Each structure stands twice: as structure tokens, then as C-alpha cells.
Amino acid sequence: MISFILYVNDGDGVRAGDAIPVSVTRKHVRNLNLRIHRDGSVVLSMPMGMPAGRAQEFLDRRAAWIRKNVDSRLKRAAVQDLLAGQGASTYPLWGESVEVPDGGKLTLDEVDEIYREELARRLPETVMWMESQVGAHASSWKIRAMATRWGSCTPKTGAIRINTRLAAYPPECLSYVVAHELAHLLEPTHNARFHAIVARAIPNEPEIRARMRKPPVG
Known part of the structure; x- marks a missing residue:
């Protein structure tokens, strides 16, 4: 597997340093597969021979959806992690x-x-x-x-x-x-x-x- 980082930018006024990092891994897969984890990290699997530019275009087209879901997961985890189980001190x-x-x-x-x-x-x-x-x-x-x-x-x-x-x-x-x-x-x-x-x-x-x-x- 070959891994690298791309940054998704929604083209909607996102400033430098505000782009979302995406961990990209080349695998023996047929299609691009995007996942957003509970901690807000974004992972993309892509076919071995696909140009990185295609993956970047894919991410940018879905930028609004990615940003919404990253923010949602971070907001849920931020408070709920501190209040897990029987409550928080x-x-x-x-x-x-x-x-x-x-x-x-x-x-x-x-x-x-x-x-x-x-x-x-x-x-x-x-x-x-x-x-x-x-x-x-x-x-x-x-x-x-x-x-x-x-x-x-x-x-x-x-x-x-x-x-x-x-x-x-x-x-x-x-x-x-x-x-x-x-x-x-x-x-x-x-x-x-x-x-x-x-x-x-x-x-x-x-x-x-x-x-x-x-x-x-x-």
C-alpha cells in the first residue's frame, strides 16, 4: 500500500490552514472509497493506477458533504466523550x-x-x-x-x-x-x-x- 495526504478545499472562502487533510491509500480496489471516522479523520482508498488529481477532484466535489460530516462527528465526540458512562466529574x-x-x-x-x-x-x-x-x-x-x-x-x-x-x-x-x-x-x-x-x-x-x-x- 502507498499512503499520502491530500487536502480538500470547498472553494467557498476556505482560508489557508483551514483545508481538511485526507489520508489517501492506494489499494487494489476498483473505486474510490471515502470514510470519515468518529474522531473526524478522513480516509480515502483509491485504485493503484489512478492519478492523484482524480482523487483531488473527487474530494473537492464532495467538499461540502465532507466538511459537514467532519464537523458533526467532532461536535458529537467533543462533549459526549467527556460524559460517557455514568456522567462526568x-x-x-x-x-x-x-x-x-x-x-x-x-x-x-x-x-x-x-x-x-x-x-x-x-x-x-x-x-x-x-x-x-x-x-x-x-x-x-x-x-x-x-x-x-x-x-x-x-x-x-x-x-x-x-x-x-x-x-x-x-x-x-x-x-x-x-x-x-x-x-x-x-x-x-x-x-x-x-x-x-x-x-x-x-x-x-x-x-x-x-x-x-x-x-x-x-
């Missing part, structure tokens, strides 16, 4: 590890409730600042537990939804997601104008996006 909050008092343990539902309360407390101030930076105003904000997205927006109504588990990550991650969704009120697609709007509000956007693909603490 520590949990991530705003990028720091918090210890449960008196040696107690919390279930995933209990931690999610903490996240909901924390996000409700911090969100108004973050929204006020980011609205001034982006130049857009949402009609409503809702906090929800979402499996595959950090946030979502309905441009026609101006409604924005934020994932409760953002409270596990450093506060700048919340600011980025708020700015990202607000930018969609001005530009629904992920084109160059959209990314320029986000970049004005969040100059270190690439670093934050990379941070959000890692576990909350560490």
Missing part, C-alpha cells in the same frame, strides 16, 4: 475545564442545560457587538441543541438559531458564529462578498474556524 465551559462541586457527576442533559443558561446569559452582549460590526440586525435569536450546525439563519425572516454547545468553546467562537449568521442576512450564499463581511467583523476567522474543529478544551 468535569465538563468544558467557554474553553475551560470545570469541575463538578463535591465530587458529583453530571449527565449530558444536565450539561446541556448549563450550556443553555450560559449561552442565554452571554448571547445578548455578543449580538449587540456583532450587529454593530456586521451591519445587520436579526429579527429573533433562538438557542437550540443542534447535531450538525453551530448556527443557522433564515434570511427571509431574519431569524437566527445558535447551538447551545457553543458554550463549551472559547467565547470568540460564539462571536464568530453570531457574525457568520448575521452576514447571511446581507448575503445568503458563501460567496466572496459574504466572506469579506465576516472577515471585517472577525479578522482572525481562519484561526477560530480551525479551533472549532478541535475539542473544546486543549
Whole structure:
């Protein structure tokens, strides 16, 4: 077997250092086979004689699907790994590890409730600042537990939804997601104008996006 690394780029404003690495192995197979593991790693098996350019084209065509599934797996694992079994004596909050008092343990539902309360407390101030930076105003904000997205927006109504588990990550991650969704009120697609709007509000956007693909603490 021959192994090497390719990087998938969705062509949608992905900045340097934000591409997804893919471990590629040449095998005696007939077709390209793509797998995304629980830890977010991406593996591609390809026929022995196939040019690497064909594999790169294959990855780039599926970039949006790959990114969505990588993010989904990382978000599920990030909190659930810490709360496996009978619960957790520590949990991530705003990028720091918090210890449960008196040696107690919390279930995933209990931690999610903490996240909901924390996000409700911090969100108004973050929204006020980011609205001034982006130049857009949402009609409503809702906090929800979402499996595959950090946030979502309905441009026609101006409604924005934020994932409760953002409270596990450093506060700048919340600011980025708020700015990202607000930018969609001005530009629904992920084109160059959209990314320029986000970049004005969040100059270190690439670093934050990379941070959000890692576990909350560490």
C-alpha cells in the first residue's frame, strides 16, 4: 500500500490552514472509497493506477458533504466523550475545564442545560457587538441543541438559531458564529462578498474556524 495526504478545499472562502487533510491509500480496489471516522479523520482508498488529481477532484466535489460530516462527528465526540458512562466529574465551559462541586457527576442533559443558561446569559452582549460590526440586525435569536450546525439563519425572516454547545468553546467562537449568521442576512450564499463581511467583523476567522474543529478544551 502507498499512503499520502491530500487536502480538500470547498472553494467557498476556505482560508489557508483551514483545508481538511485526507489520508489517501492506494489499494487494489476498483473505486474510490471515502470514510470519515468518529474522531473526524478522513480516509480515502483509491485504485493503484489512478492519478492523484482524480482523487483531488473527487474530494473537492464532495467538499461540502465532507466538511459537514467532519464537523458533526467532532461536535458529537467533543462533549459526549467527556460524559460517557455514568456522567462526568468535569465538563468544558467557554474553553475551560470545570469541575463538578463535591465530587458529583453530571449527565449530558444536565450539561446541556448549563450550556443553555450560559449561552442565554452571554448571547445578548455578543449580538449587540456583532450587529454593530456586521451591519445587520436579526429579527429573533433562538438557542437550540443542534447535531450538525453551530448556527443557522433564515434570511427571509431574519431569524437566527445558535447551538447551545457553543458554550463549551472559547467565547470568540460564539462571536464568530453570531457574525457568520448575521452576514447571511446581507448575503445568503458563501460567496466572496459574504466572506469579506465576516472577515471585517472577525479578522482572525481562519484561526477560530480551525479551533472549532478541535475539542473544546486543549
